Amino acid sequence: xxxxxxxxxxxxxxxxxxxxxxxxxxxxxxxxxxxxxxxxxxxxxxxxxxxxxxxxxxxxxxxxxxxxxxxxxxxxxxxxxxxxxxxxxxxxxxxxxxxxxxxxxxxxxxxxxxxxxxxxxxxxxxxxxxxxxxxxxxxxxxxxxxxxxxxxxxxxxxxxxxxxxxxxxxxxxxxxxxxxxxxxxxxxxxxxxxxxxxxxxxxxxxxxxxxxxxxxxxxxxxxxxxxxxxxxxxxxxxxxxxxxxxxxxxxxxxxxxxxxxxxxxxxxxxxxxxxxxxxxxxxxxxxxxxxxxxxxxxxxxxxxxxxxxxxxxxxxxxxxxxxxxxxxxxxxxxxxxxxxxxxxxxx
Amino acid sequence: xxxxxxxxxxxxxxxxxxxxxxxxxxxxxxxxxxxxxxxxxxxxxxxxxxxxxxxxxxxxxxxxxxxxxxxxxxxxxxxxxxxxxxxxxxxxxxxxxxxxxxxxxxxxxxxxxxxxxxxxxxxxxxxxxxxxxxxxxxxxxxxxxxxxxxxxxxxxxxxxxxxxxxxxxxxxxxxxxxxxxxxxxxxxxxxxxxxxxxxxxxxxxxxxxxxxxxxxxxxxxxxxxxxxxxxxxxxxxxxxxxxxxxxxxxxxxxxxxxxxxxxxxxxxxxxxxxxxxxxxxxxxxxxxxxxxxxxxxxxxxxxxxxxxxxxxxxxxxxxxxxxxxxxxxxxxxxxxxxxxxxxxxxxxxxxxxxxxxxxxxxxxxxxxxxxxxxxxxxxxxxxxxxxxxxxxxxxxxxxxxxxxxxxxxxxxxxxxxxxxxxxxxxxxxxxxxxxxxxxxxxxxxxxxxxxxxxxxxxxxxxxxxxxxxxxxxxxxxxxxxxxxxxxxxxxxxxxxxxxxxxxxxxxxxxxxxxxxxxxxxxxxxxxxxxxxxxxxxxxxxxxxxxxxxxxxxxxxxxxxxxxxxxxxxxxxxxxxxxxxxx
Numbered sequence: 001x002x003x004x005x006x007x008x009x010x011x012x013x014x015x016x017x018x019x020x021x022x023x024x025x026x027x028x029x030x031x032x033x034x035x036x037x038x039x040x041x042x043x044x045x046x047x048x049x050x051x052x053x054x055x056x057x058x059x060x061x062x063x064x065x066x067x068x069x070x071x072x073x074x075x076x077x078x079x080x081x082x083x084x085x086x087x088x089x090x091x092x093x094x095x096x097x098x099x100x101x102x103x104x105x106x107x108x109x110x111x112x113x114x115x116x117x118x119x120x121x122x123x124x125x126x127x128x129x130x131x132x133x134x135x136x137x138x139x140x141x142x143x144x145x146x147x148x149x150x151x152x153x154x155x156x157x158x159x160x161x162x163x164x165x166x167x168x169x170x171x172x173x174x175x176x177x178x179x180x181x182x183x184x185x186x187x188x189x190x191x192x193x194x195x196x197x198x199x200x201x202x203x204x205x206x207x208x209x210x211x212x213x214x215x216x217x218x219x220x221x222x223x224x225x226x227x228x229x230x231x232x233x234x235x236x237x238x239x240x241x242x243x244x245x246x247x248x249x250x251x252x253x254x255x256x257x258x259x260x261x262x263x264x265x266x267x268x269x270x271x272x273x274x275x276x277x278x279x280x281x282x283x284x285x286x287x288x289x290x291x292x293x294x295x296x297x298x299x300x301x302x303x304x305x306x307x308x309x310x311x312x313x314x315x316x317x318x319x320x321x322x323x324x325x326x327x328x329x330x331x332x333x334x335x336x337x338x339x340x341x342x343x344x345x346x347x
Numbered sequence: 348x349x350x351x352x353x354x355x356x357x358x359x360x361x362x363x364x365x366x367x368x369x370x371x372x373x374x375x376x377x378x379x380x381x382x383x384x385x386x387x388x389x390x391x392x393x394x395x396x397x398x399x400x401x402x403x404x405x406x407x408x409x410x411x412x413x414x415x416x417x418x419x420x421x422x423x424x425x426x427x428x429x430x431x432x433x434x435x436x437x438x439x440x441x442x443x444x445x446x447x448x449x450x451x452x453x454x455x456x457x458x459x460x461x462x463x464x465x466x467x468x469x470x471x472x473x474x475x476x477x478x479x480x481x482x483x484x485x486x487x488x489x490x491x492x493x494x495x496x497x498x499x500x501x502x503x504x505x506x507x508x509x510x511x512x513x514x515x516x517x518x519x520x521x522x523x524x525x526x527x528x529x530x531x532x533x534x535x536x537x538x539x540x541x542x543x544x545x546x547x548x549x550x551x552x553x554x555x556x557x558x559x560x561x562x563x564x565x566x567x568x569x570x571x572x573x574x575x576x577x578x579x580x581x582x583x584x585x586x587x588x589x590x591x592x593x594x595x596x597x598x599x600x601x602x603x604x605x606x607x608x609x610x611x612x613x614x615x616x617x618x619x620x621x622x623x624x625x626x627x628x629x630x631x632x633x634x635x636x637x638x639x640x641x642x643x644x645x646x647x648x649x650x651x652x653x654x655x656x657x658x659x660x661x662x663x664x665x666x667x668x669x670x671x672x673x674x675x676x677x678x679x680x681x682x683x684x685x686x687x688x689x690x691x692x693x694x695x696x697x698x699x700x701x702x703x704x705x706x707x708x709x710x711x712x713x714x715x716x717x718x719x720x721x722x723x724x725x726x727x728x729x730x731x732x733x734x735x736x737x738x739x740x741x742x743x744x745x746x747x748x749x750x751x752x753x754x755x756x757x758x759x760x761x762x763x764x765x766x767x768x769x770x771x772x773x774x775x776x777x778x779x780x781x782x783x784x785x786x787x788x789x790x791x792x793x794x795x796x797x798x799x800x801x802x803x804x805x806x807x808x809x810x811x812x813x814x815x816x817x818x819x820x821x822x823x824x825x826x827x828x829x830x831x832x833x834x835x836x837x838x839x840x841x842x843x844x845x846x847x848x849x850x851x852x853x854x855x856x857x858x859x860x861x862x863x864x865x866x867x868x869x870x871x872x873x874x875x876x877x878x879x880x881x882x883x884x885x886x887x888x889x890x891x892x893x894x895x896x897x898x899x900x901x902x903x904x905x906x907x908x909x910x911x912x913x914x915x916x917x918x919x920x921x922x923x924x925x926x927x928x929x
């Protein structure tokens with residue numbers, strides 16, 4: 001990283017002593033952005049890419065580094081978050097600054113409506129080579145997290161040898177009333193998962209799954225919590241949750257299905273007409289910082305920067321078997337998938 | 348009044364001072380000016396959103412021209428029609444259960460010597476304070492099919508592997524709704540029971556009828572109009588609830604209108620289709636309301652009168668314990684059990700962890716009060732918007748009630764009708780109307796506190812108006828006439844006589860609105876912005892992730908604050924402030 005010592009010193013003189021230590025490692029690009037952002041004072045982050053707790057903790061990290069800027073996460077499922085942003089865009093009263101989702105097709109729609117600022121953080125150059133190509137090629141949004149879908153099960157209720165090994169195992173009649181999935185009209189990543197499973201197995205898969213009467217939640221995190229509480233034995237969920245939960249001693253573990261993890265890369269864009277444009281850009285920049293990647297790694301998630309390795313025991317993405325859904329397919333396929341899902345599951 | 352009679356000199360000075368005042372008033376007719384102002388406010392709050400809803404439903408979003416395509420999109424799918432039918436079916440079931448809960452309890456509490464009536468009353472009161480979505484969460488903890496408390500206990504006792512109860516089912520949905528809505532039945536039917544005199548019951552007793560025969564053949568028919576009226580009201584409330592279906596009907600696979608409406612509000616955002624989809628609901632509720640008016644207007648029984656006639660409580664003998672057990676059962680289902688598990692979850696690391704020291708924690712409260720960035724703000728927003736809406740609604744309602752009761756102007760009845768009309772507008776539909784008129788440009792109030800306050804004011808105006816009218820009826824015009832005779836103007840009469848006499852009405856009406864407004868979800872769901880999130884919306888977002896322990900903690904804090912406000916109210920107004928009204 002480039003350090004402009006002189007400017008840093010001049011800048012530090014303007015700041016209270018507490019901010020001094022941090023301001024020293026600001027880059028030349030970061031510094032004016034930080035100053036402008038401080039004047040704005042706040043960044044509002046609409047997000048569905050993390051749980052509430054993780055969103056809060058990401059904001060804490062941001063506020064520690066960039067003192068004087070309040071970071072307010074507004075966390076809901078992808079569907080609900082997108083609905084709120086769309087309402088604001090339609091009302092011509094954009095109130096959020098940054099928008100993060102697991103369903104990049106939402107970002108494409110916003111781009112089409114000119115609701116996104118053309119902006120990529122400078123640090124995209126440091127991104128992992130697996131993830132970099134998934135950024136928007138016109139520079140409107142970038143990959144801000146990777147939370148692959150896998151299977152989580154309750155270790156108190158299911159023995160390892162009995163646990164499902166593949167996506168198709170979930171339709172086994174022995175799991176009747178024991179599986180939890182999430183609704184593609186609420187959860188963005190569930191939409192992509194539904195599309196991916198349809199591509200792999202056809203709609204037959206969901207008809208069989210329906211015979212096992214899965215519990216349908218709104219958020220991916222709901223399935224995980226159902227498994228932790230023992231309300232359900234197995235959930236289709238973001239494995240980052242079950243890996244983190246296992247590390248914290250919860251009775252839960254993760255299965256990487258033999259067909260591969262379903263990979264919905266989360267995307268982030270700065271909203272056009274954001275009330276705090278500079279803070280928004282600074283926050284986007286922060287999401288690709290080394291600090292943020294280390295934080296992700298410590299939570300058993302996949303880091304975004306090339307220089308940061310995955311946590312111990314977690315296979316890096318470039319060697320993992322993954323199923324992806326191209327974002328253009330998602331744009332076309334999702335409405336139909338949501339509709340068909342509603343027909344099959346009756347909700 | 349004491350000031351009027353005991354200090355004539357003072358009044359005299361005032362009368363002289365207001366001489367010029369009076370002539371000014373006579374020329375300008377302030378009451379007609381007030382009428383215009385009130386009418387404009389009501390038009391803005393009620394007619395504009397509903398009008399926008401109707402207009403939007405026939406508007407082509409692309410061209411702005413007339414179309415019926417929105418109705419085709421809204422009802423062209425079997426699934427969408429099914430959701431409407433499901434909703435009506437659910438509403439009917441909720442009504443049946445609410446009546447089964449509410450009517451016997453109302454009778455037992457007002458007309459019998461059932462033991463511990465006050466405890467039961469306090470319990471039922473809890474059903475009013477507890478927002479429906481928290482009751483729903485409580486019941487998920489109680490009756491989740493695999494790890495709900497009831498099922499765990501049942502399986503431990505019987506060794507069964509099958510769950511005893513499942514909240515994620517149609518009966519579960521109906522129960523969770525009814526434990527909230529039976530309160531309405533209880534209040535309205537209690538009021539009717541309290542107005543019956545006992546002579547007819549005595550006659551039946553003398554002719555050999557036991558207490559139950561008397562209740563069924565004499566008392567019940569007398570309160571039937573109130574039962575029917577409250578049943579219709581319950582129907583309207585239940586089909587419009589958003590929180591409970593969001594929690595329960597999705598896992599129960601029971602699609603209902605409010606969930607379908609959110610689908611139209613997701614991508615692609617189709618306000619027009621959502622509007623079209625809500626019109627039949629509006630027509631149904633309006634039709635039912637008209638029916639209710641007719642039913643209540645028929646209440647011509649001479650036995651039901653405001654005054655006179657002796658009212659004695661029925662001696663139940665050994666049956667008093669049976670009645671008590673049933674009443675306690677209802678209170679357990681509706682308040683005690685859900686509240687208990689909610690509090691336990693709030694203090695637990697994991698709600699399935701059972702009762703042990705290891706599982707006990709204050710972390711959930713620390714999280715929601717200090718770590719979660721928006722819940723502190725949301726608590727403040729909920730309380731302030733609730734308080735603001737309650738204040739505006741009660742003042743507005745009293746002004747209208749005054750004009751209507753005193754028949755100050757020829758068209759005053761229209762104001763009263765308008766003030767009552769939001770009753771027929773389901774909260775979520777009102778929100779869509781408000782969004783269409785006030786959120787979008789050129790008004791552009793999206794994400795402001797103002798739009799929330801206005802929407803809440805509108806939503807609870809009927810409660811305010813009912814309270815206001817009742818309070819106003821109790822003040823005889825002759826007291827104001829005395830002021831007028833002594834030379835005071837109408838404004839003097841209002842500020843020196845009517846105002847002070849209405850203090851109690853003001854306060855109890857305010858509380859009756861504040862409690863639901865501070866918890867309101869259905870109206871808020873499409874109107875909140877990132878900075879104006881209310882607690883109910885934060886709780887809803889938490890419920891998506893299944894964060895039941897934290898949700899319970901935040902819900903408990905909200906409940907605690909509201910109970911605190913209520914307690915202050917009870918202290919100043921007396922315990923019965925809300926049980927002795929219609």
